[in-house]
Amino acid sequence: MATITHGSAGRTDVSSHTKTIQEKTAKYKKLVIVKNEDFFATGSSNDNPSAFIIDVPGNSVITPLAGEQVRASELTGSFAQGTPIELGVQRISGSGTIHVLYKY
Numbered sequence: 001m002a003t004i005t006h007g008s009a010g011r012t013d014v015s016s017h018t019k020t021i022q023e024k025t026a027k028y029k030k031l032v033i034v035k036n037e038d039f040f041a042t043g044s045s046n047d048n049p050s051a052f053i054i055d056v057p058g059n060s061v062i063t064p065l066a067g068e069q070v071r072a073s074e075l076t077g078s079f080a081q082g083t084p085i086e087l088g089v090q091r092i093s094g095s096g097t098i099h100v101l102y103k104y
Contacts, residue, residue: 028084030102034060039092039100051084051101058096065090072096 028051032039036058041049052062057072064070065088072094079085084101092098 027103028101029104032100032102033097034092034100035097036095039089039098041088041090041100048102049089049100050103051086052089052092053082053084053099053101054079055097055099058094060092060094060096060098062087062089062098063091063093064088072098 032049033055054060054072054076057076060072061069062072062075075085089100092100
């Protein structure tokens, strides 16, 4: 537990604060929306996508880290609307809208 102290100059020392409750309990730290474009998980800013949510499948094709490509429209009947599909993604292409999630 963090301790907040008040110095003689009327300042508050917050250096001992720990992460917020949201950061401790959140499953994902970042969201990238891929809409009508190609997405490649190869650069430092796109490292380790761990799940995705299909908003609008369009003609999007999802390439997992291993295995075969799949059309987003083929997955929409298997998962409830808005449910994260926990599968690492290498590439997303096509005209849909896919939300890519990154774990802590």
